[in-house]
Amino acid sequence: MVRLWVTDDLAGGGRAALTPDQAHYLATVMRLRAGDEILAFNGRDGEWRARLADAGKRGGALEILTRTREQAEGADxxxxxxxxxxxxxxxxxxxxxxxxxxxxxxxxxxxxxxxxxxxxxxxxxxxxxxxxxxxxxxxxxxxxxxxxxxxxxxxxxxxxxxxxxxxxxxxxxxxxxxxxxxxxxxxxxxxxxxxxxxxxxxxxxxxxxxxxxxxxxxxxxxxxxxxxxxxxxxxxxxxxxxx
Amino acid sequence: MVRLWVTDDLAGGGRAALTPDQAHYLATVMRLRAGDEILAFNGRDGEWRARLADAGKRGGALEILTRTREQAEGADxxxxxxxxxxxxxxxxxxxxxxxxxxxxxxxxxxxxxxxxxxxxxxxxxxxxxxxxxxxxxxxxxxxxxxxxxxxxxxxxxxxxxxxxxxxxxxxxxxxxxxxxxxxxxxxxxxxxxxxxxxxxxxxxxxxxxxxxxxxxxxxxxxxxxxxxxxxxxxxxxxxxxxx
The missing domain is CATH 3.40.1280.10 (SPOUT methyltransferase, trefoil knot domain)
Known part of the structure; x- marks a missing residue:
C-alpha cells in the first residue's frame, strides 16, 4: 500500500492536506481515486489508514481513518x-x-x-x-x-x-x-x-x-x-x- | 597511485599489454607519460610496480618492475x-x-x-x-x-x-x-x-x-x-x- 509522509496532525476523523506533488502522485502516477486507501505518517502521531478525499492541481486532502501503528522512536x-x-x-x-x-x-x-x-x-x-x-x-x-x-x-x-x-x-x-x-x-x-x-x-x-x-x-x-x-x-x- | 587490471602474466623484467581504453586513460585522463609508474595486477601474480612504456591509439605496454604484494585469495x-x-x-x-x-x-x-x-x-x-x-x-x-x-x-x-x-x-x-x-x-x-x-x-x-x-x-x-x-x-x- 502507498505510504505518504504528511505535515498535518493525524487523528481519526480528521483530515490532512496533500501537496500538489502528492496529489499528482496519487491521482496520476498511482491512479488512485477518491475513496481509495493509503497509509499516512507525520513523525509524531504514528501511522494511519487514510482515504483519498480529493486530489487536484492545487493539492488535495486525506480523510484519516484508524491508526495502524503507534509512534515509536528509533535510535538516536x-x-x-x-x-x-x-x-x-x-x-x-x-x-x-x-x-x-x-x-x-x-x-x-x-x-x-x-x-x-x-x-x-x-x-x-x-x-x-x-x-x-x-x-x-x-x-x-x-x-x-x-x-x-x-x-x-x-x-x-x-x-x-x-x-x-x-x-x-x-x-x-x-x-x-x-x-x-x-x-x-x-x-x-x-x-x-x-x-x-x-x-x-x-x-x-x-x-x-x-x-x-x-x-x-x-x-x-x-x-x-x-x-x-x-x-x-x-x-x-x-x-x-x-x- | 593508479592501479590497473591487466590480462597478461606479470613478472619482473617482463611487459604487459594495455588495451586502447587503458592507454587512453593513462595518457589522456591521468596525463601520465612514458616512464611514469603505476600498479598492475591480474588476479594470479600479485600486484606489481610497473612503468608506462608506451600508450597510443592502438593500445600500449607496461614494463613490469618489482612485486609489491603477493597474490592472496579472498573468501569464497x-x-x-x-x-x-x-x-x-x-x-x-x-x-x-x-x-x-x-x-x-x-x-x-x-x-x-x-x-x-x-x-x-x-x-x-x-x-x-x-x-x-x-x-x-x-x-x-x-x-x-x-x-x-x-x-x-x-x-x-x-x-x-x-x-x-x-x-x-x-x-x-x-x-x-x-x-x-x-x-x-x-x-x-x-x-x-x-x-x-x-x-x-x-x-x-x-x-x-x-x-x-x-x-x-x-x-x-x-x-x-x-x-x-x-x-x-x-x-x-x-x-x-x-x-
Whole structure:
C-alpha cells in the first residue's frame, strides 16, 4: 500500500492536506481515486489508514481513518557525511533513511569540494526513502557545517563512530560492542573520497567521545562506507541486533 | 597511485599489454607519460610496480618492475542477485567488488523483469571498482540463470545466506555466527524489489545449505540489502571480522 509522509496532525476523523506533488502522485502516477486507501505518517502521531478525499492541481486532502501503528522512536543515530559528489551523496541520504538514521548533518572538510548542496532535493530523497522503507519518521538533512566547528561544539555524551581508513583502528563490530550500550546517542562520521587530512584525523581522535573503527582492508567509496557503517552500527547496537 | 587490471602474466623484467581504453586513460585522463609508474595486477601474480612504456591509439605496454604484494585469495563468497533495474544492479556489482565478493551470478526470478543485462558493462564496472578498492582479483559477473535451475544444482557444501524479508528469520549476525566457520564457501542471495514468491521462498528454505537471515525491521531496496548483507557476512566470517 502507498505510504505518504504528511505535515498535518493525524487523528481519526480528521483530515490532512496533500501537496500538489502528492496529489499528482496519487491521482496520476498511482491512479488512485477518491475513496481509495493509503497509509499516512507525520513523525509524531504514528501511522494511519487514510482515504483519498480529493486530489487536484492545487493539492488535495486525506480523510484519516484508524491508526495502524503507534509512534515509536528509533535510535538516536546521526550520519554525518562529508560533501561528496552529488550522485553518491544522494545515495547516502537514501540509505541513511532506509537504515534508520535520525539525522544527516552535512560536513565540509579540507578535502571537500566547496560545491553547493541542494538541501531541498536531499530532503525530498529522505522523505521518499522513509515512505518506502516503512519507518515512522523522516531523517533531517542538515545544512553543511565545517568539521572544525562540529568538533569544537561536540556534546560530550554523544559517541562518534569514526571510520578511520588510514589508521589501525579495531574492527567496527568489536569497537562498537566495547564502546557503547544500546540506547545511547551516536553519530557516524564518513569522510570525503580523499579521506580526512592528518590534522583532521588528529582532531577527531582527540575527542573523548570518538570511537575509531576499521571497515576492513579494502578502500571503500564514501557511499559504501556509509552503508556498511550504518549496517554494523544497527547490528551491534540497534535493531538489526542479536550478535 | 593508479592501479590497473591487466590480462597478461606479470613478472619482473617482463611487459604487459594495455588495451586502447587503458592507454587512453593513462595518457589522456591521468596525463601520465612514458616512464611514469603505476600498479598492475591480474588476479594470479600479485600486484606489481610497473612503468608506462608506451600508450597510443592502438593500445600500449607496461614494463613490469618489482612485486609489491603477493597474490592472496579472498573468501569464497558469491553474491547472487536478481536482475533488478540497471542503476541499482550497477551499484550492486560495484559494491560486490568493494566488499570482496569473488563472483556475482545474476538470477532470474518470478518477479524479475526479463530485461537484458549488459554483461560487458557490468564486468567493466567490476574491474574499475576492483582497481579502485585495492583488491588483487576481480569478481566474475555471470550470465543470468533461472533461480529454479540454480537451486536444483546447488552444491551441498556451499552455504546460502538467504535474506528473507518476509519471514521470521534470526538476525543476520547471529545466524551467520551459528551457521558457519570462517573459510567455508558461501553465496548471499538477494531477491528482486518485489521479493521472492511464496513458492520460491519455500524452495530456498528447503535447501539444507540455506541459512535464512533477517536484515532488520525496515524494507530495504535490493542494493541496500546487498551491501548490508555483504558487510555483515564479512564482519561475521570474513575480513571485517573481530566481533
Amino acid at each position: 543515530l546521526a550520519l554525518a557525511v562529508a560533501l561528496v559528489k552529488r550522485p553518491r551523496l544522494e545515495t547516502i541520504v537514501e540509505k541513511a533513511a532506509e537504515l534508520g538514521a535520525r539525522a544527516v548533518p552535512l560536513v565540509i572538510t579540507e578535502r571537500t569540494n566547496p560545491g553547493h548542496a541542494n538541501l531541498a532535493r536531499l530532503q525530498a530523497i529522505a522523505v521518499e526513502a522513509s515512505e518506502q522503507t516503512g519507518r515512522l519518521d523522516v531523517p533531517q538533512v542538515a545544512a553543511p557545517e565545517r568539521l572544525a566547528d562540529l568538533l569544537s561544539n561536540w556534546p560530550s555524551e554523544r559517541r562518534l563512530m569514526f571510520c578511520d581508513e588510514a589508521g589501525e583502528a579495531p574492527p567496527a563490530l568489536a569497537a562498537l560492542s566495547a564502546g557503547g550500550e544500546p540506547g545511547g546517542a551516536w553519530t557516524i562520521l564518513i569522510g570525503p573520497e580523499g579521506g580526512f587530512s592528518p590534522a583532521e584525523r588528529a582532531q577527531i581522535r582527540k575527542l573523548p567521545a570518538a570511537v575509531p573503527v576499521s571497515l576492513g582492508p579494502r578502500i571503500l567509496r564514501a557511499d559504501t562506507a556509509a552503508i556498511g557503517a550504518l549496517t554494523l552500527w544497527q547490528a551491534a547496537l540497534g535493531d538489526l541486533g542479536g550478535a | 563468497l558469491a553474491l547472487a542477485v536478481a536482475l533488478v533495474k540497471r542503476p541499482r544492479l550497477e551499484t550492486i556489482v560495484e559494491k560486490a567488488a568493494e566488499l570482496g565478493a569473488r563472483a556475482v551470478p545474476l538470477v532470474i526470478t518470478e518477479r524479475t523483469n526479463p530485461g537484458h543485462a549488459n554483461l560487458a558493462r557490468l564486468q567493466a564496472i567490476a574491474v574499475e571498482a576492483s582497481e579502485q578498492t585495492g583488491r588483487l582479483d576481480v569478481p566474475q559477473v555471470a550470465a543470468p540463470e533461472r533461480l529454479a535451475d540454480l537451486l536444483s544444482n546447488w552444491p551441498s557444501e556451499r552455504r546460502l545466506m538467504f535474506c528473507d524479508e518476509a519471514g521470521e528469520a534470526p538476525p543476520a549476525l547471529a545466524a551467520l555466527s551459528a551457521g558457519g566457520e570462517p573459510g567455508g564457501a558461501w553465496t548471499i542471495l538477494i531477491g528482486p524489489e518485489g521479493g521472492f514468491s511464496p513458492a520460491e521462498r519455500a524452495q530456498i528454505r528447503k535447501l539444507p545449505a540455506a541459512v535464512p537471515v533477517s536484515l532488520g525491521p525496515r524494507i530495504l531496496r535490493a542494493d541496500t540489502a546487498a551491501i548490508g548483507a555483504l558487510t555483515l557476512w564479512q564482519a561475521a566470517l570474513g575480513d571485517l571480522g573481530g566481533a
